[in-house]
Amino acid sequence: MSQPETAHCLKPAGIAIAATTPAWRQARGEFADDMASLIDLANPTRFMRFSAALLPWLAGVSAMLLVLGFYLAWFVAPPDYQQGETIRIMFVHVPAAWLAMMFYAMMAVSALGTLVWRHPLADVAQKAAAPIGACFALVCLVTGAFWGKPMWGTYWVWDARLTSVLVLFLIYLGIIALWRVLDEPSRAGRAVAILTLVGFVNVPIIKFSVDWWNTLHQPASVFRMGGSTIDGSMLWPLLVLALGFTLFALTLHMAAMRAEIMRRRVRTLTILEAERLDRLAAQAGSIPA
């Protein structure tokens, strides 16, 4: 059986991707064909081209949704009968909490992509997602504290939900630190992927903490069996803002991935340039004067 031919795209970036030949596809059948198409779509060069075209649109739509969402949250949504005007904090707190968990879940999927499939974009996606997820976790903690003081009488309590979100934030910081400590991207990618997967155990703990323990934090009120308990006049602004923040976060993620791909190209080109200069110096040294 002949070996599948591979073509290494984007070699200077140090990110090699195997583009399969028709012979390989015939041998492996339809499933392999579909997988190969997916891999082709996600190669870094195509990603750079695709993201350059998509990024302005994504940014524009997210900006429009955020403007609409903030208008609905501030001028249309009524004050809550119990929380009063502090309900306005929920419109940023809740999407931030969702996004902090969503980005961690995305990182866990990317970690699998790094460890199992060694996908060339997986660790790029993972590295780009960490600071964004950390910022949304921080937004969630800070806005939660500002809501907690007038409503609970305290900025912080060592409640299961609050503590598990704080742990999530600390895991994000650990992941960012690990990326910075290890210089070689593929080695760092594997180490971070393992840490990310270990840390993923915290995500269901956050989600179900309000059910498993007796917490001060209220249980789920939007996505729950039996439907949302929030009135439509407050639910719609929340959902519009959640969608706006999600698209905004994805815009940032795409831009950060582009920066990371370019950083790796810069690193590889710098190494290649240094090697070329070394060779030239060695050749000059071997020529007798």
Place this chain on the structure above:
Amino acid sequence: MSGMIQSLGPHAGFILASYGAVAVILAGLTLSIVRDHRAQKRALAALEQRGAGRRRPGGGAP
């Protein structure tokens, strides 16, 4: 403006502080990503202009 703040009731400070924190954190994040993107683009352009990574004509892989 002061009328709007007054309409937020006794907890206006907490509400405005929350939105202020959101603005500062997300603006900082956006700025850092945009600056990083621009810096990498500049560095890449400079390297490509110097011909870094180009193989020598007739030479093997670097």
